Amino acid sequence: MRNKVTKAIFPVAGLGTRFLPATKSVPKEILTLVDRPLIQYAIDEARAAGIKEFIFVTSRGKGALEDYFDHSPQLESELRRKGKKELLKTLKETNMDSGAIAYIRQHKAMGLGHAVWCARRLIGNEPFAVILPDDVIAAEKPCLKQMVEAYEETGGSMVAAMEVPHDKTSSYGILDVEQQFGNMLPVRGMVEKPAQGTEPSNLAVIGRYILAPSVLNNLNKIKAGSGGEIQLTDAIAQEIAEGRRVNGLRFDGQRFDCGSKAGFLQATISFALARHDLRDELFDYMNSVVAMDRAAQ
Ligand code: G1P
Numbered sequence: 001m002r003n004k005v006t007k008a009i010f011p012v013a014g015l016g017t018r019f020l021p022a023t024k025s026v027p028k029e030i031l032t033l034v035d036r037p038l039i040q041y042a043i044d045e046a047r048a049a050g051i052k053e054f055i056f057v058t059s060r061g062k063g064a065l066e067d068y069f070d071h072s073p074q075l076e077s078e079l080r081r082k083g084k085k086e087l088l089k090t091l092k093e094t095n096m097d098s099g100a101i102a103y104i105r106q107h108k109a110m111g112l113g114h115a116v117w118c119a120r121r122l123i124g125n126e127p128f129a130v131i132l133p134d135d136v137i138a139a140e141k142p143c144l145k146q147m148v149e150a151y152e153e154t155g156g157s158m159v160a161a162m163e164v165p166h167d168k169t170s171s172y173g174i175l176d177v178e179q180q181f182g183n184m185l186p187v188r189g190m191v192e193k194p195a196q197g198t199e200p201s202n203l204a205v206i207g208r209y210i211l212a213p214s215v216l217n218n219l220n221k222i223k224a225g226s227g228g229e230i231q232l233t234d235a236i237a238q239e240i241a242e243g244r245r246v247n248g249l250r251f252d253g254q255r256f257d258c259g260s261k262a263g264f265l266q267a268t269i270s271f272a273l274a275r276h277d278l279r280d281e282l283f284d285y286m287n288s289v290v291a292m293d294r295a296a297q
Contacts, residue, residue, distance in 0.1 A: 002127075002151075002152060002155055003126050003127055004050065005049070005126075005128065005129050005151065005210055006051060006053060006126070007051065007052070007053040007122070007123055007128045008046045008051040008053070008054055008130065008131055009115075009116055009123070009129070009130045009131070010046075010054065010055065010056050011106075011112055011115040011130070011132060012027065012028075012029050012039070012056055012057060012065060012133060013058055013105075013106040013109065013115055014028065014059075014109075015028075015059075015109075018259065018260065018261065026064060027061065027062045029042075029065060029133050030065065030068060033136065033267050033271050034268060034271050034272050034275065034278070037068065038133050038258055039068070039133050041133070042136075043096075045137070046129065048142040049129070049144035049145040049148045050145075051129060051144075053101075053102070053122075054100060054101045054102070055101075055102050055103075056102070056103045056104070057104050057115040057116070057119055058103050058104070058105055058106070059106055059107075059109070060105075065103075066103060068094065069101055072091065075091065076088060076091060076092070102122055104122065105118070106118045110224075110229055110230050111224070111227070111231055112132075112230075112232045113219050113229070113232040113234065113235050114219070114229070116130055116211075116215075116216075116219065116232055116235075117220070120216045120219070124213070125213045126213060127151075127210060127212055127213065128210070128211055128213070129147075129148075129208070129210050129211075130207075130208070130209040130211060131144065131207065131208060131209075132207025132208075133207075133258075134207060134257065134258050134259035135206050135207035135255055135256070135257065135258070135259075136256045137160075137253045137255045137256070138253055138254045138256070138267075138271070138274075139251065139252055140252070141252065143160055143206075143208050143251045144210075146249065146251050146253075147210055147249050148210065150183075154184070154245065156212060156239075156245030156247060157209070157211045157212045157215060157244070157245070157246045157247070158209070158246070158247045158249055159173070159175070159187075159205045159206075159236065159246070159247075159248050160206040160207070160249055161175055161185055161204065161205060161248030161249060162203070162204055162251070162255055163202050163203055163204070165202065166199065167196070168204075169194060169196070169199040169204065170193050170194060170195060170196050170199070171193065171204075172193065173190055173192050173193070173205035173233035174190070174191050174193075174194050174199045174200060174202070174203065174204060175189075175190055175200070175203040175204075175205065175248050176188050176189035176190065176191070176200035176201060177201060177203060183249055183250040184247055185203065185248035185249070185250060186245075186246075187246040187248050189237060190205070190236055190237040190240070191233070191237070192226040192233035192234060193226045193227070203250075205233065206251075208251075209232070209236075211236065212239065212244060214239060214242075215236060215239060218234075218235035218236075218239065219232075219235045221238075222234050222238060254270070
């Protein structure tokens with residue numbers, strides 16, 4: 001019987017400079033898609049996959065994240081007093097169980113691999129998940145759940161994978177894969193942000209990982225890689241070099257790059273259109289915008 005994956009690391013130490021000035025005082029992960037902060041989507045996905053312990057790797061200025069997951073007795077009693085049951089329910093869904101959430105500081109911005117390494121003592125000797133909240137994935141079955149189910153068959157380590165245009169490969173961790181078995185991609189090499197033209201494929205790593213604890217040992221040893229940072233991709237590639245299994249899972253679902261403004265806006269529109277209370281109004285508005293644009297041409 002494999003160890004169950006019950007812990008997840010959420011690296012949230014980044015400065016979010018692409019969203020300045022908004023991120024001057026608000027952590028990027030609190031920016032909202034419709035009415036829910038980015039981080040809530042990541043937490044919901046983790047919960048759906050059976051995660052019980054949530055580890056945030058934070059940095060200076062991320063206090064609003066801690067408050068967000070705290071109970072808010074005053075707000076709750078006010079909503080109760082006014083009989084606002086639906087809102088109360090929505091609010092309570094954001095509450096985390098006592099002791100289920102931990103915050104670790106990454107004191108220096110030394111890369112994703114370093115951020116994950118900062119949480120090593122809270123992980124111990126178990127497999128664990130990593131979720132990058134910038135990558136929001138809309139899927140019937142949540143992406144991490146798809147991965148946990150596949151992992152229960154394969155063991156080893158697993159990364160979410162998706163094809164990207166060849167001219168975008170230098171923005172991602174890229175997989176070198178053997179033959180493909182359906183959605184399962186046995187990985188024989190991985191390279192972080194390869195220079196244009198040197199990419200081994202156009203299969204990109206998307207921000208969902210299930211990792212063997214040995215990856216944490218690799219992080220102890222590896223040197224700075226792409227961009228002068230400690231790369232998680234390099235520590236996973238080390239697993240393959242040492243003969244341990246790494247698979248890519250081509251997941252079902254639509255991924256939005258909410259680390260970019262265009263991706264964030266696309267996610268906002270897509271999630272709003274999926275909401276019964278917003279769909280019709282937004283759709284009419286979008287049609288009128290398109291019609292006005294056509295008329296102006
Ligand atoms: C990180 C990882 C990269 C991965 C990407 C997915 O890069 O280092 O391997 O492909 O997330 O979003 P970042 O986007 O933080 O530069």
